[in-house]
Amino acid sequence: MWQSIRCIRQASRFRQGLDGIAVVLFTFFSAILLAGPALAICQVVADAPYKPLRPGEVRVWNANLEPDQVSIRYIGHSTFELETPQGIRIATDYNDIYRPFLPPTIATMNGAHGxxxxxxxxxxxxxxxxxxxxxxxxxxxxxxxGDVRVRNIQTNIRGWDGESRRLGNSIFIFEAADLCIAHLGHLHHRLTENDLLRLGQIDVVFAAIDNSSTLRLDSLMDVLAAISPSMIIPMHFHFAGALPAFMGRATEQGYRIVRAETSSVTVSRSTLPAEKTVYIMMPGGA
Incomplete structure (x- = not known):
């Protein structure tokens, strides 16, 4: 009988040891996960796995950015340059006229025109x-x-002949530093419920406001209201009067208007505006 009791006690201590090891391992890996790059999760259900270092790989953090910050610079037309804390640089609507000075790590393009x-x-x-x-x-x-996830949602587009071109445009979504940033591209129609579901919660959106070759203002304001970002950064306002018209409509609908002094801004979740804001930057070139 005493031998049986001793075996039971040993088994109990063994289980307690395993439980202790499990707690230590859980704590260790939780700390690693928390220390990793802050990938955002825009969608209600989205895969945003922790990406461990490959053998020999070293994390390189941009000294000018904190781990929760993304730099945005307006180059021109619909081209922006984004930079993440790890120094991943992205050029949106990359083309042969408006380009960043250095080749980006990632370039997105759309099929509207040159x-x-x-x-x-x-x-x-x-x-x-x-x-x-x-x-x-x-x-x-x-x-x-690196520390950014890039995905897209395709939409239809109109050709110069006025005919619809199926899947000719993409909305690109950039998830980095606990932020979700969307570039609407050359959007030509309102978004469907499925589009909005796939888009998820967006913090910053780049929106074409030309009121001519893309969405008219009525439709654009409906799209922006449906997305409901904290910050709207206008682009594609090359037509005369497009920017004042958009500013007037945005003011009517309760947006705060901020005129930036430079062509770049650094954003983070902690500094996102508390009220819905239109943040206007003038193109700064390469």
Whole structure:
């Protein structure tokens, strides 16, 4: 009997030891996860796994950015340059006229016309993401590069002849530093419920406000209200009167208007405006 009791006690101590090891391992891996790059989760259900270092890989953090910050610079038309804490640089609507000074790590393009895509992209771009399929059909992206996730949602577009081109545009979503940033591209129609569900909660949106070749103001304001971002950064306002018209409509609908003094801004979740804001930057070139 005493031998049986001793065996039971030993088994109990063994289980307690395993429980203790489990707690230590859980704490250890939780600390690693919390120390990792702050990938945002825009969608209600979205995969945003922790991406461990590969053998020999070293994390390089931009000394000018905190781990929760993203830098945004307006180059021109609909081209922005985003930079993440790990130094991943992204150029939106990369083309042969408006380009960042250095080749970006990631370049996104759209199929509207020549100021939204490049015929001669820099060969040093590591990830060139077309927003449309040049051979027809869908073109889906969902990639992780360093501390950023990039995915897209395709929408239809109008050609110069007025006819609809199916899946000719992409909304690109950038998830980094606990922020979700969306570039609407050359959007030509209101978003569907499925589009909004896939888009998820967006913090900052780049929106074309030309009121001519993309969405008219009535439709655009409906789209922005449906997305409900904290910050709207206008783009594509090359037509005379487009910017004042948008500012007037946004003011009517309760947006705070901020005129930036420079062509760049650093954003973080802690500094997002408490009230819905239109943040206007003038293009700064390369």
């Amino acid at each position: 100021t939204h895509y490049s015929l001669n992209p820099d060969p040093n771009i590591e990830h060139l993401l077309y927003g449309w399929n040049r051979n027809g059909g869908p073109m889906d992206h969902d990639i992780f590069v």
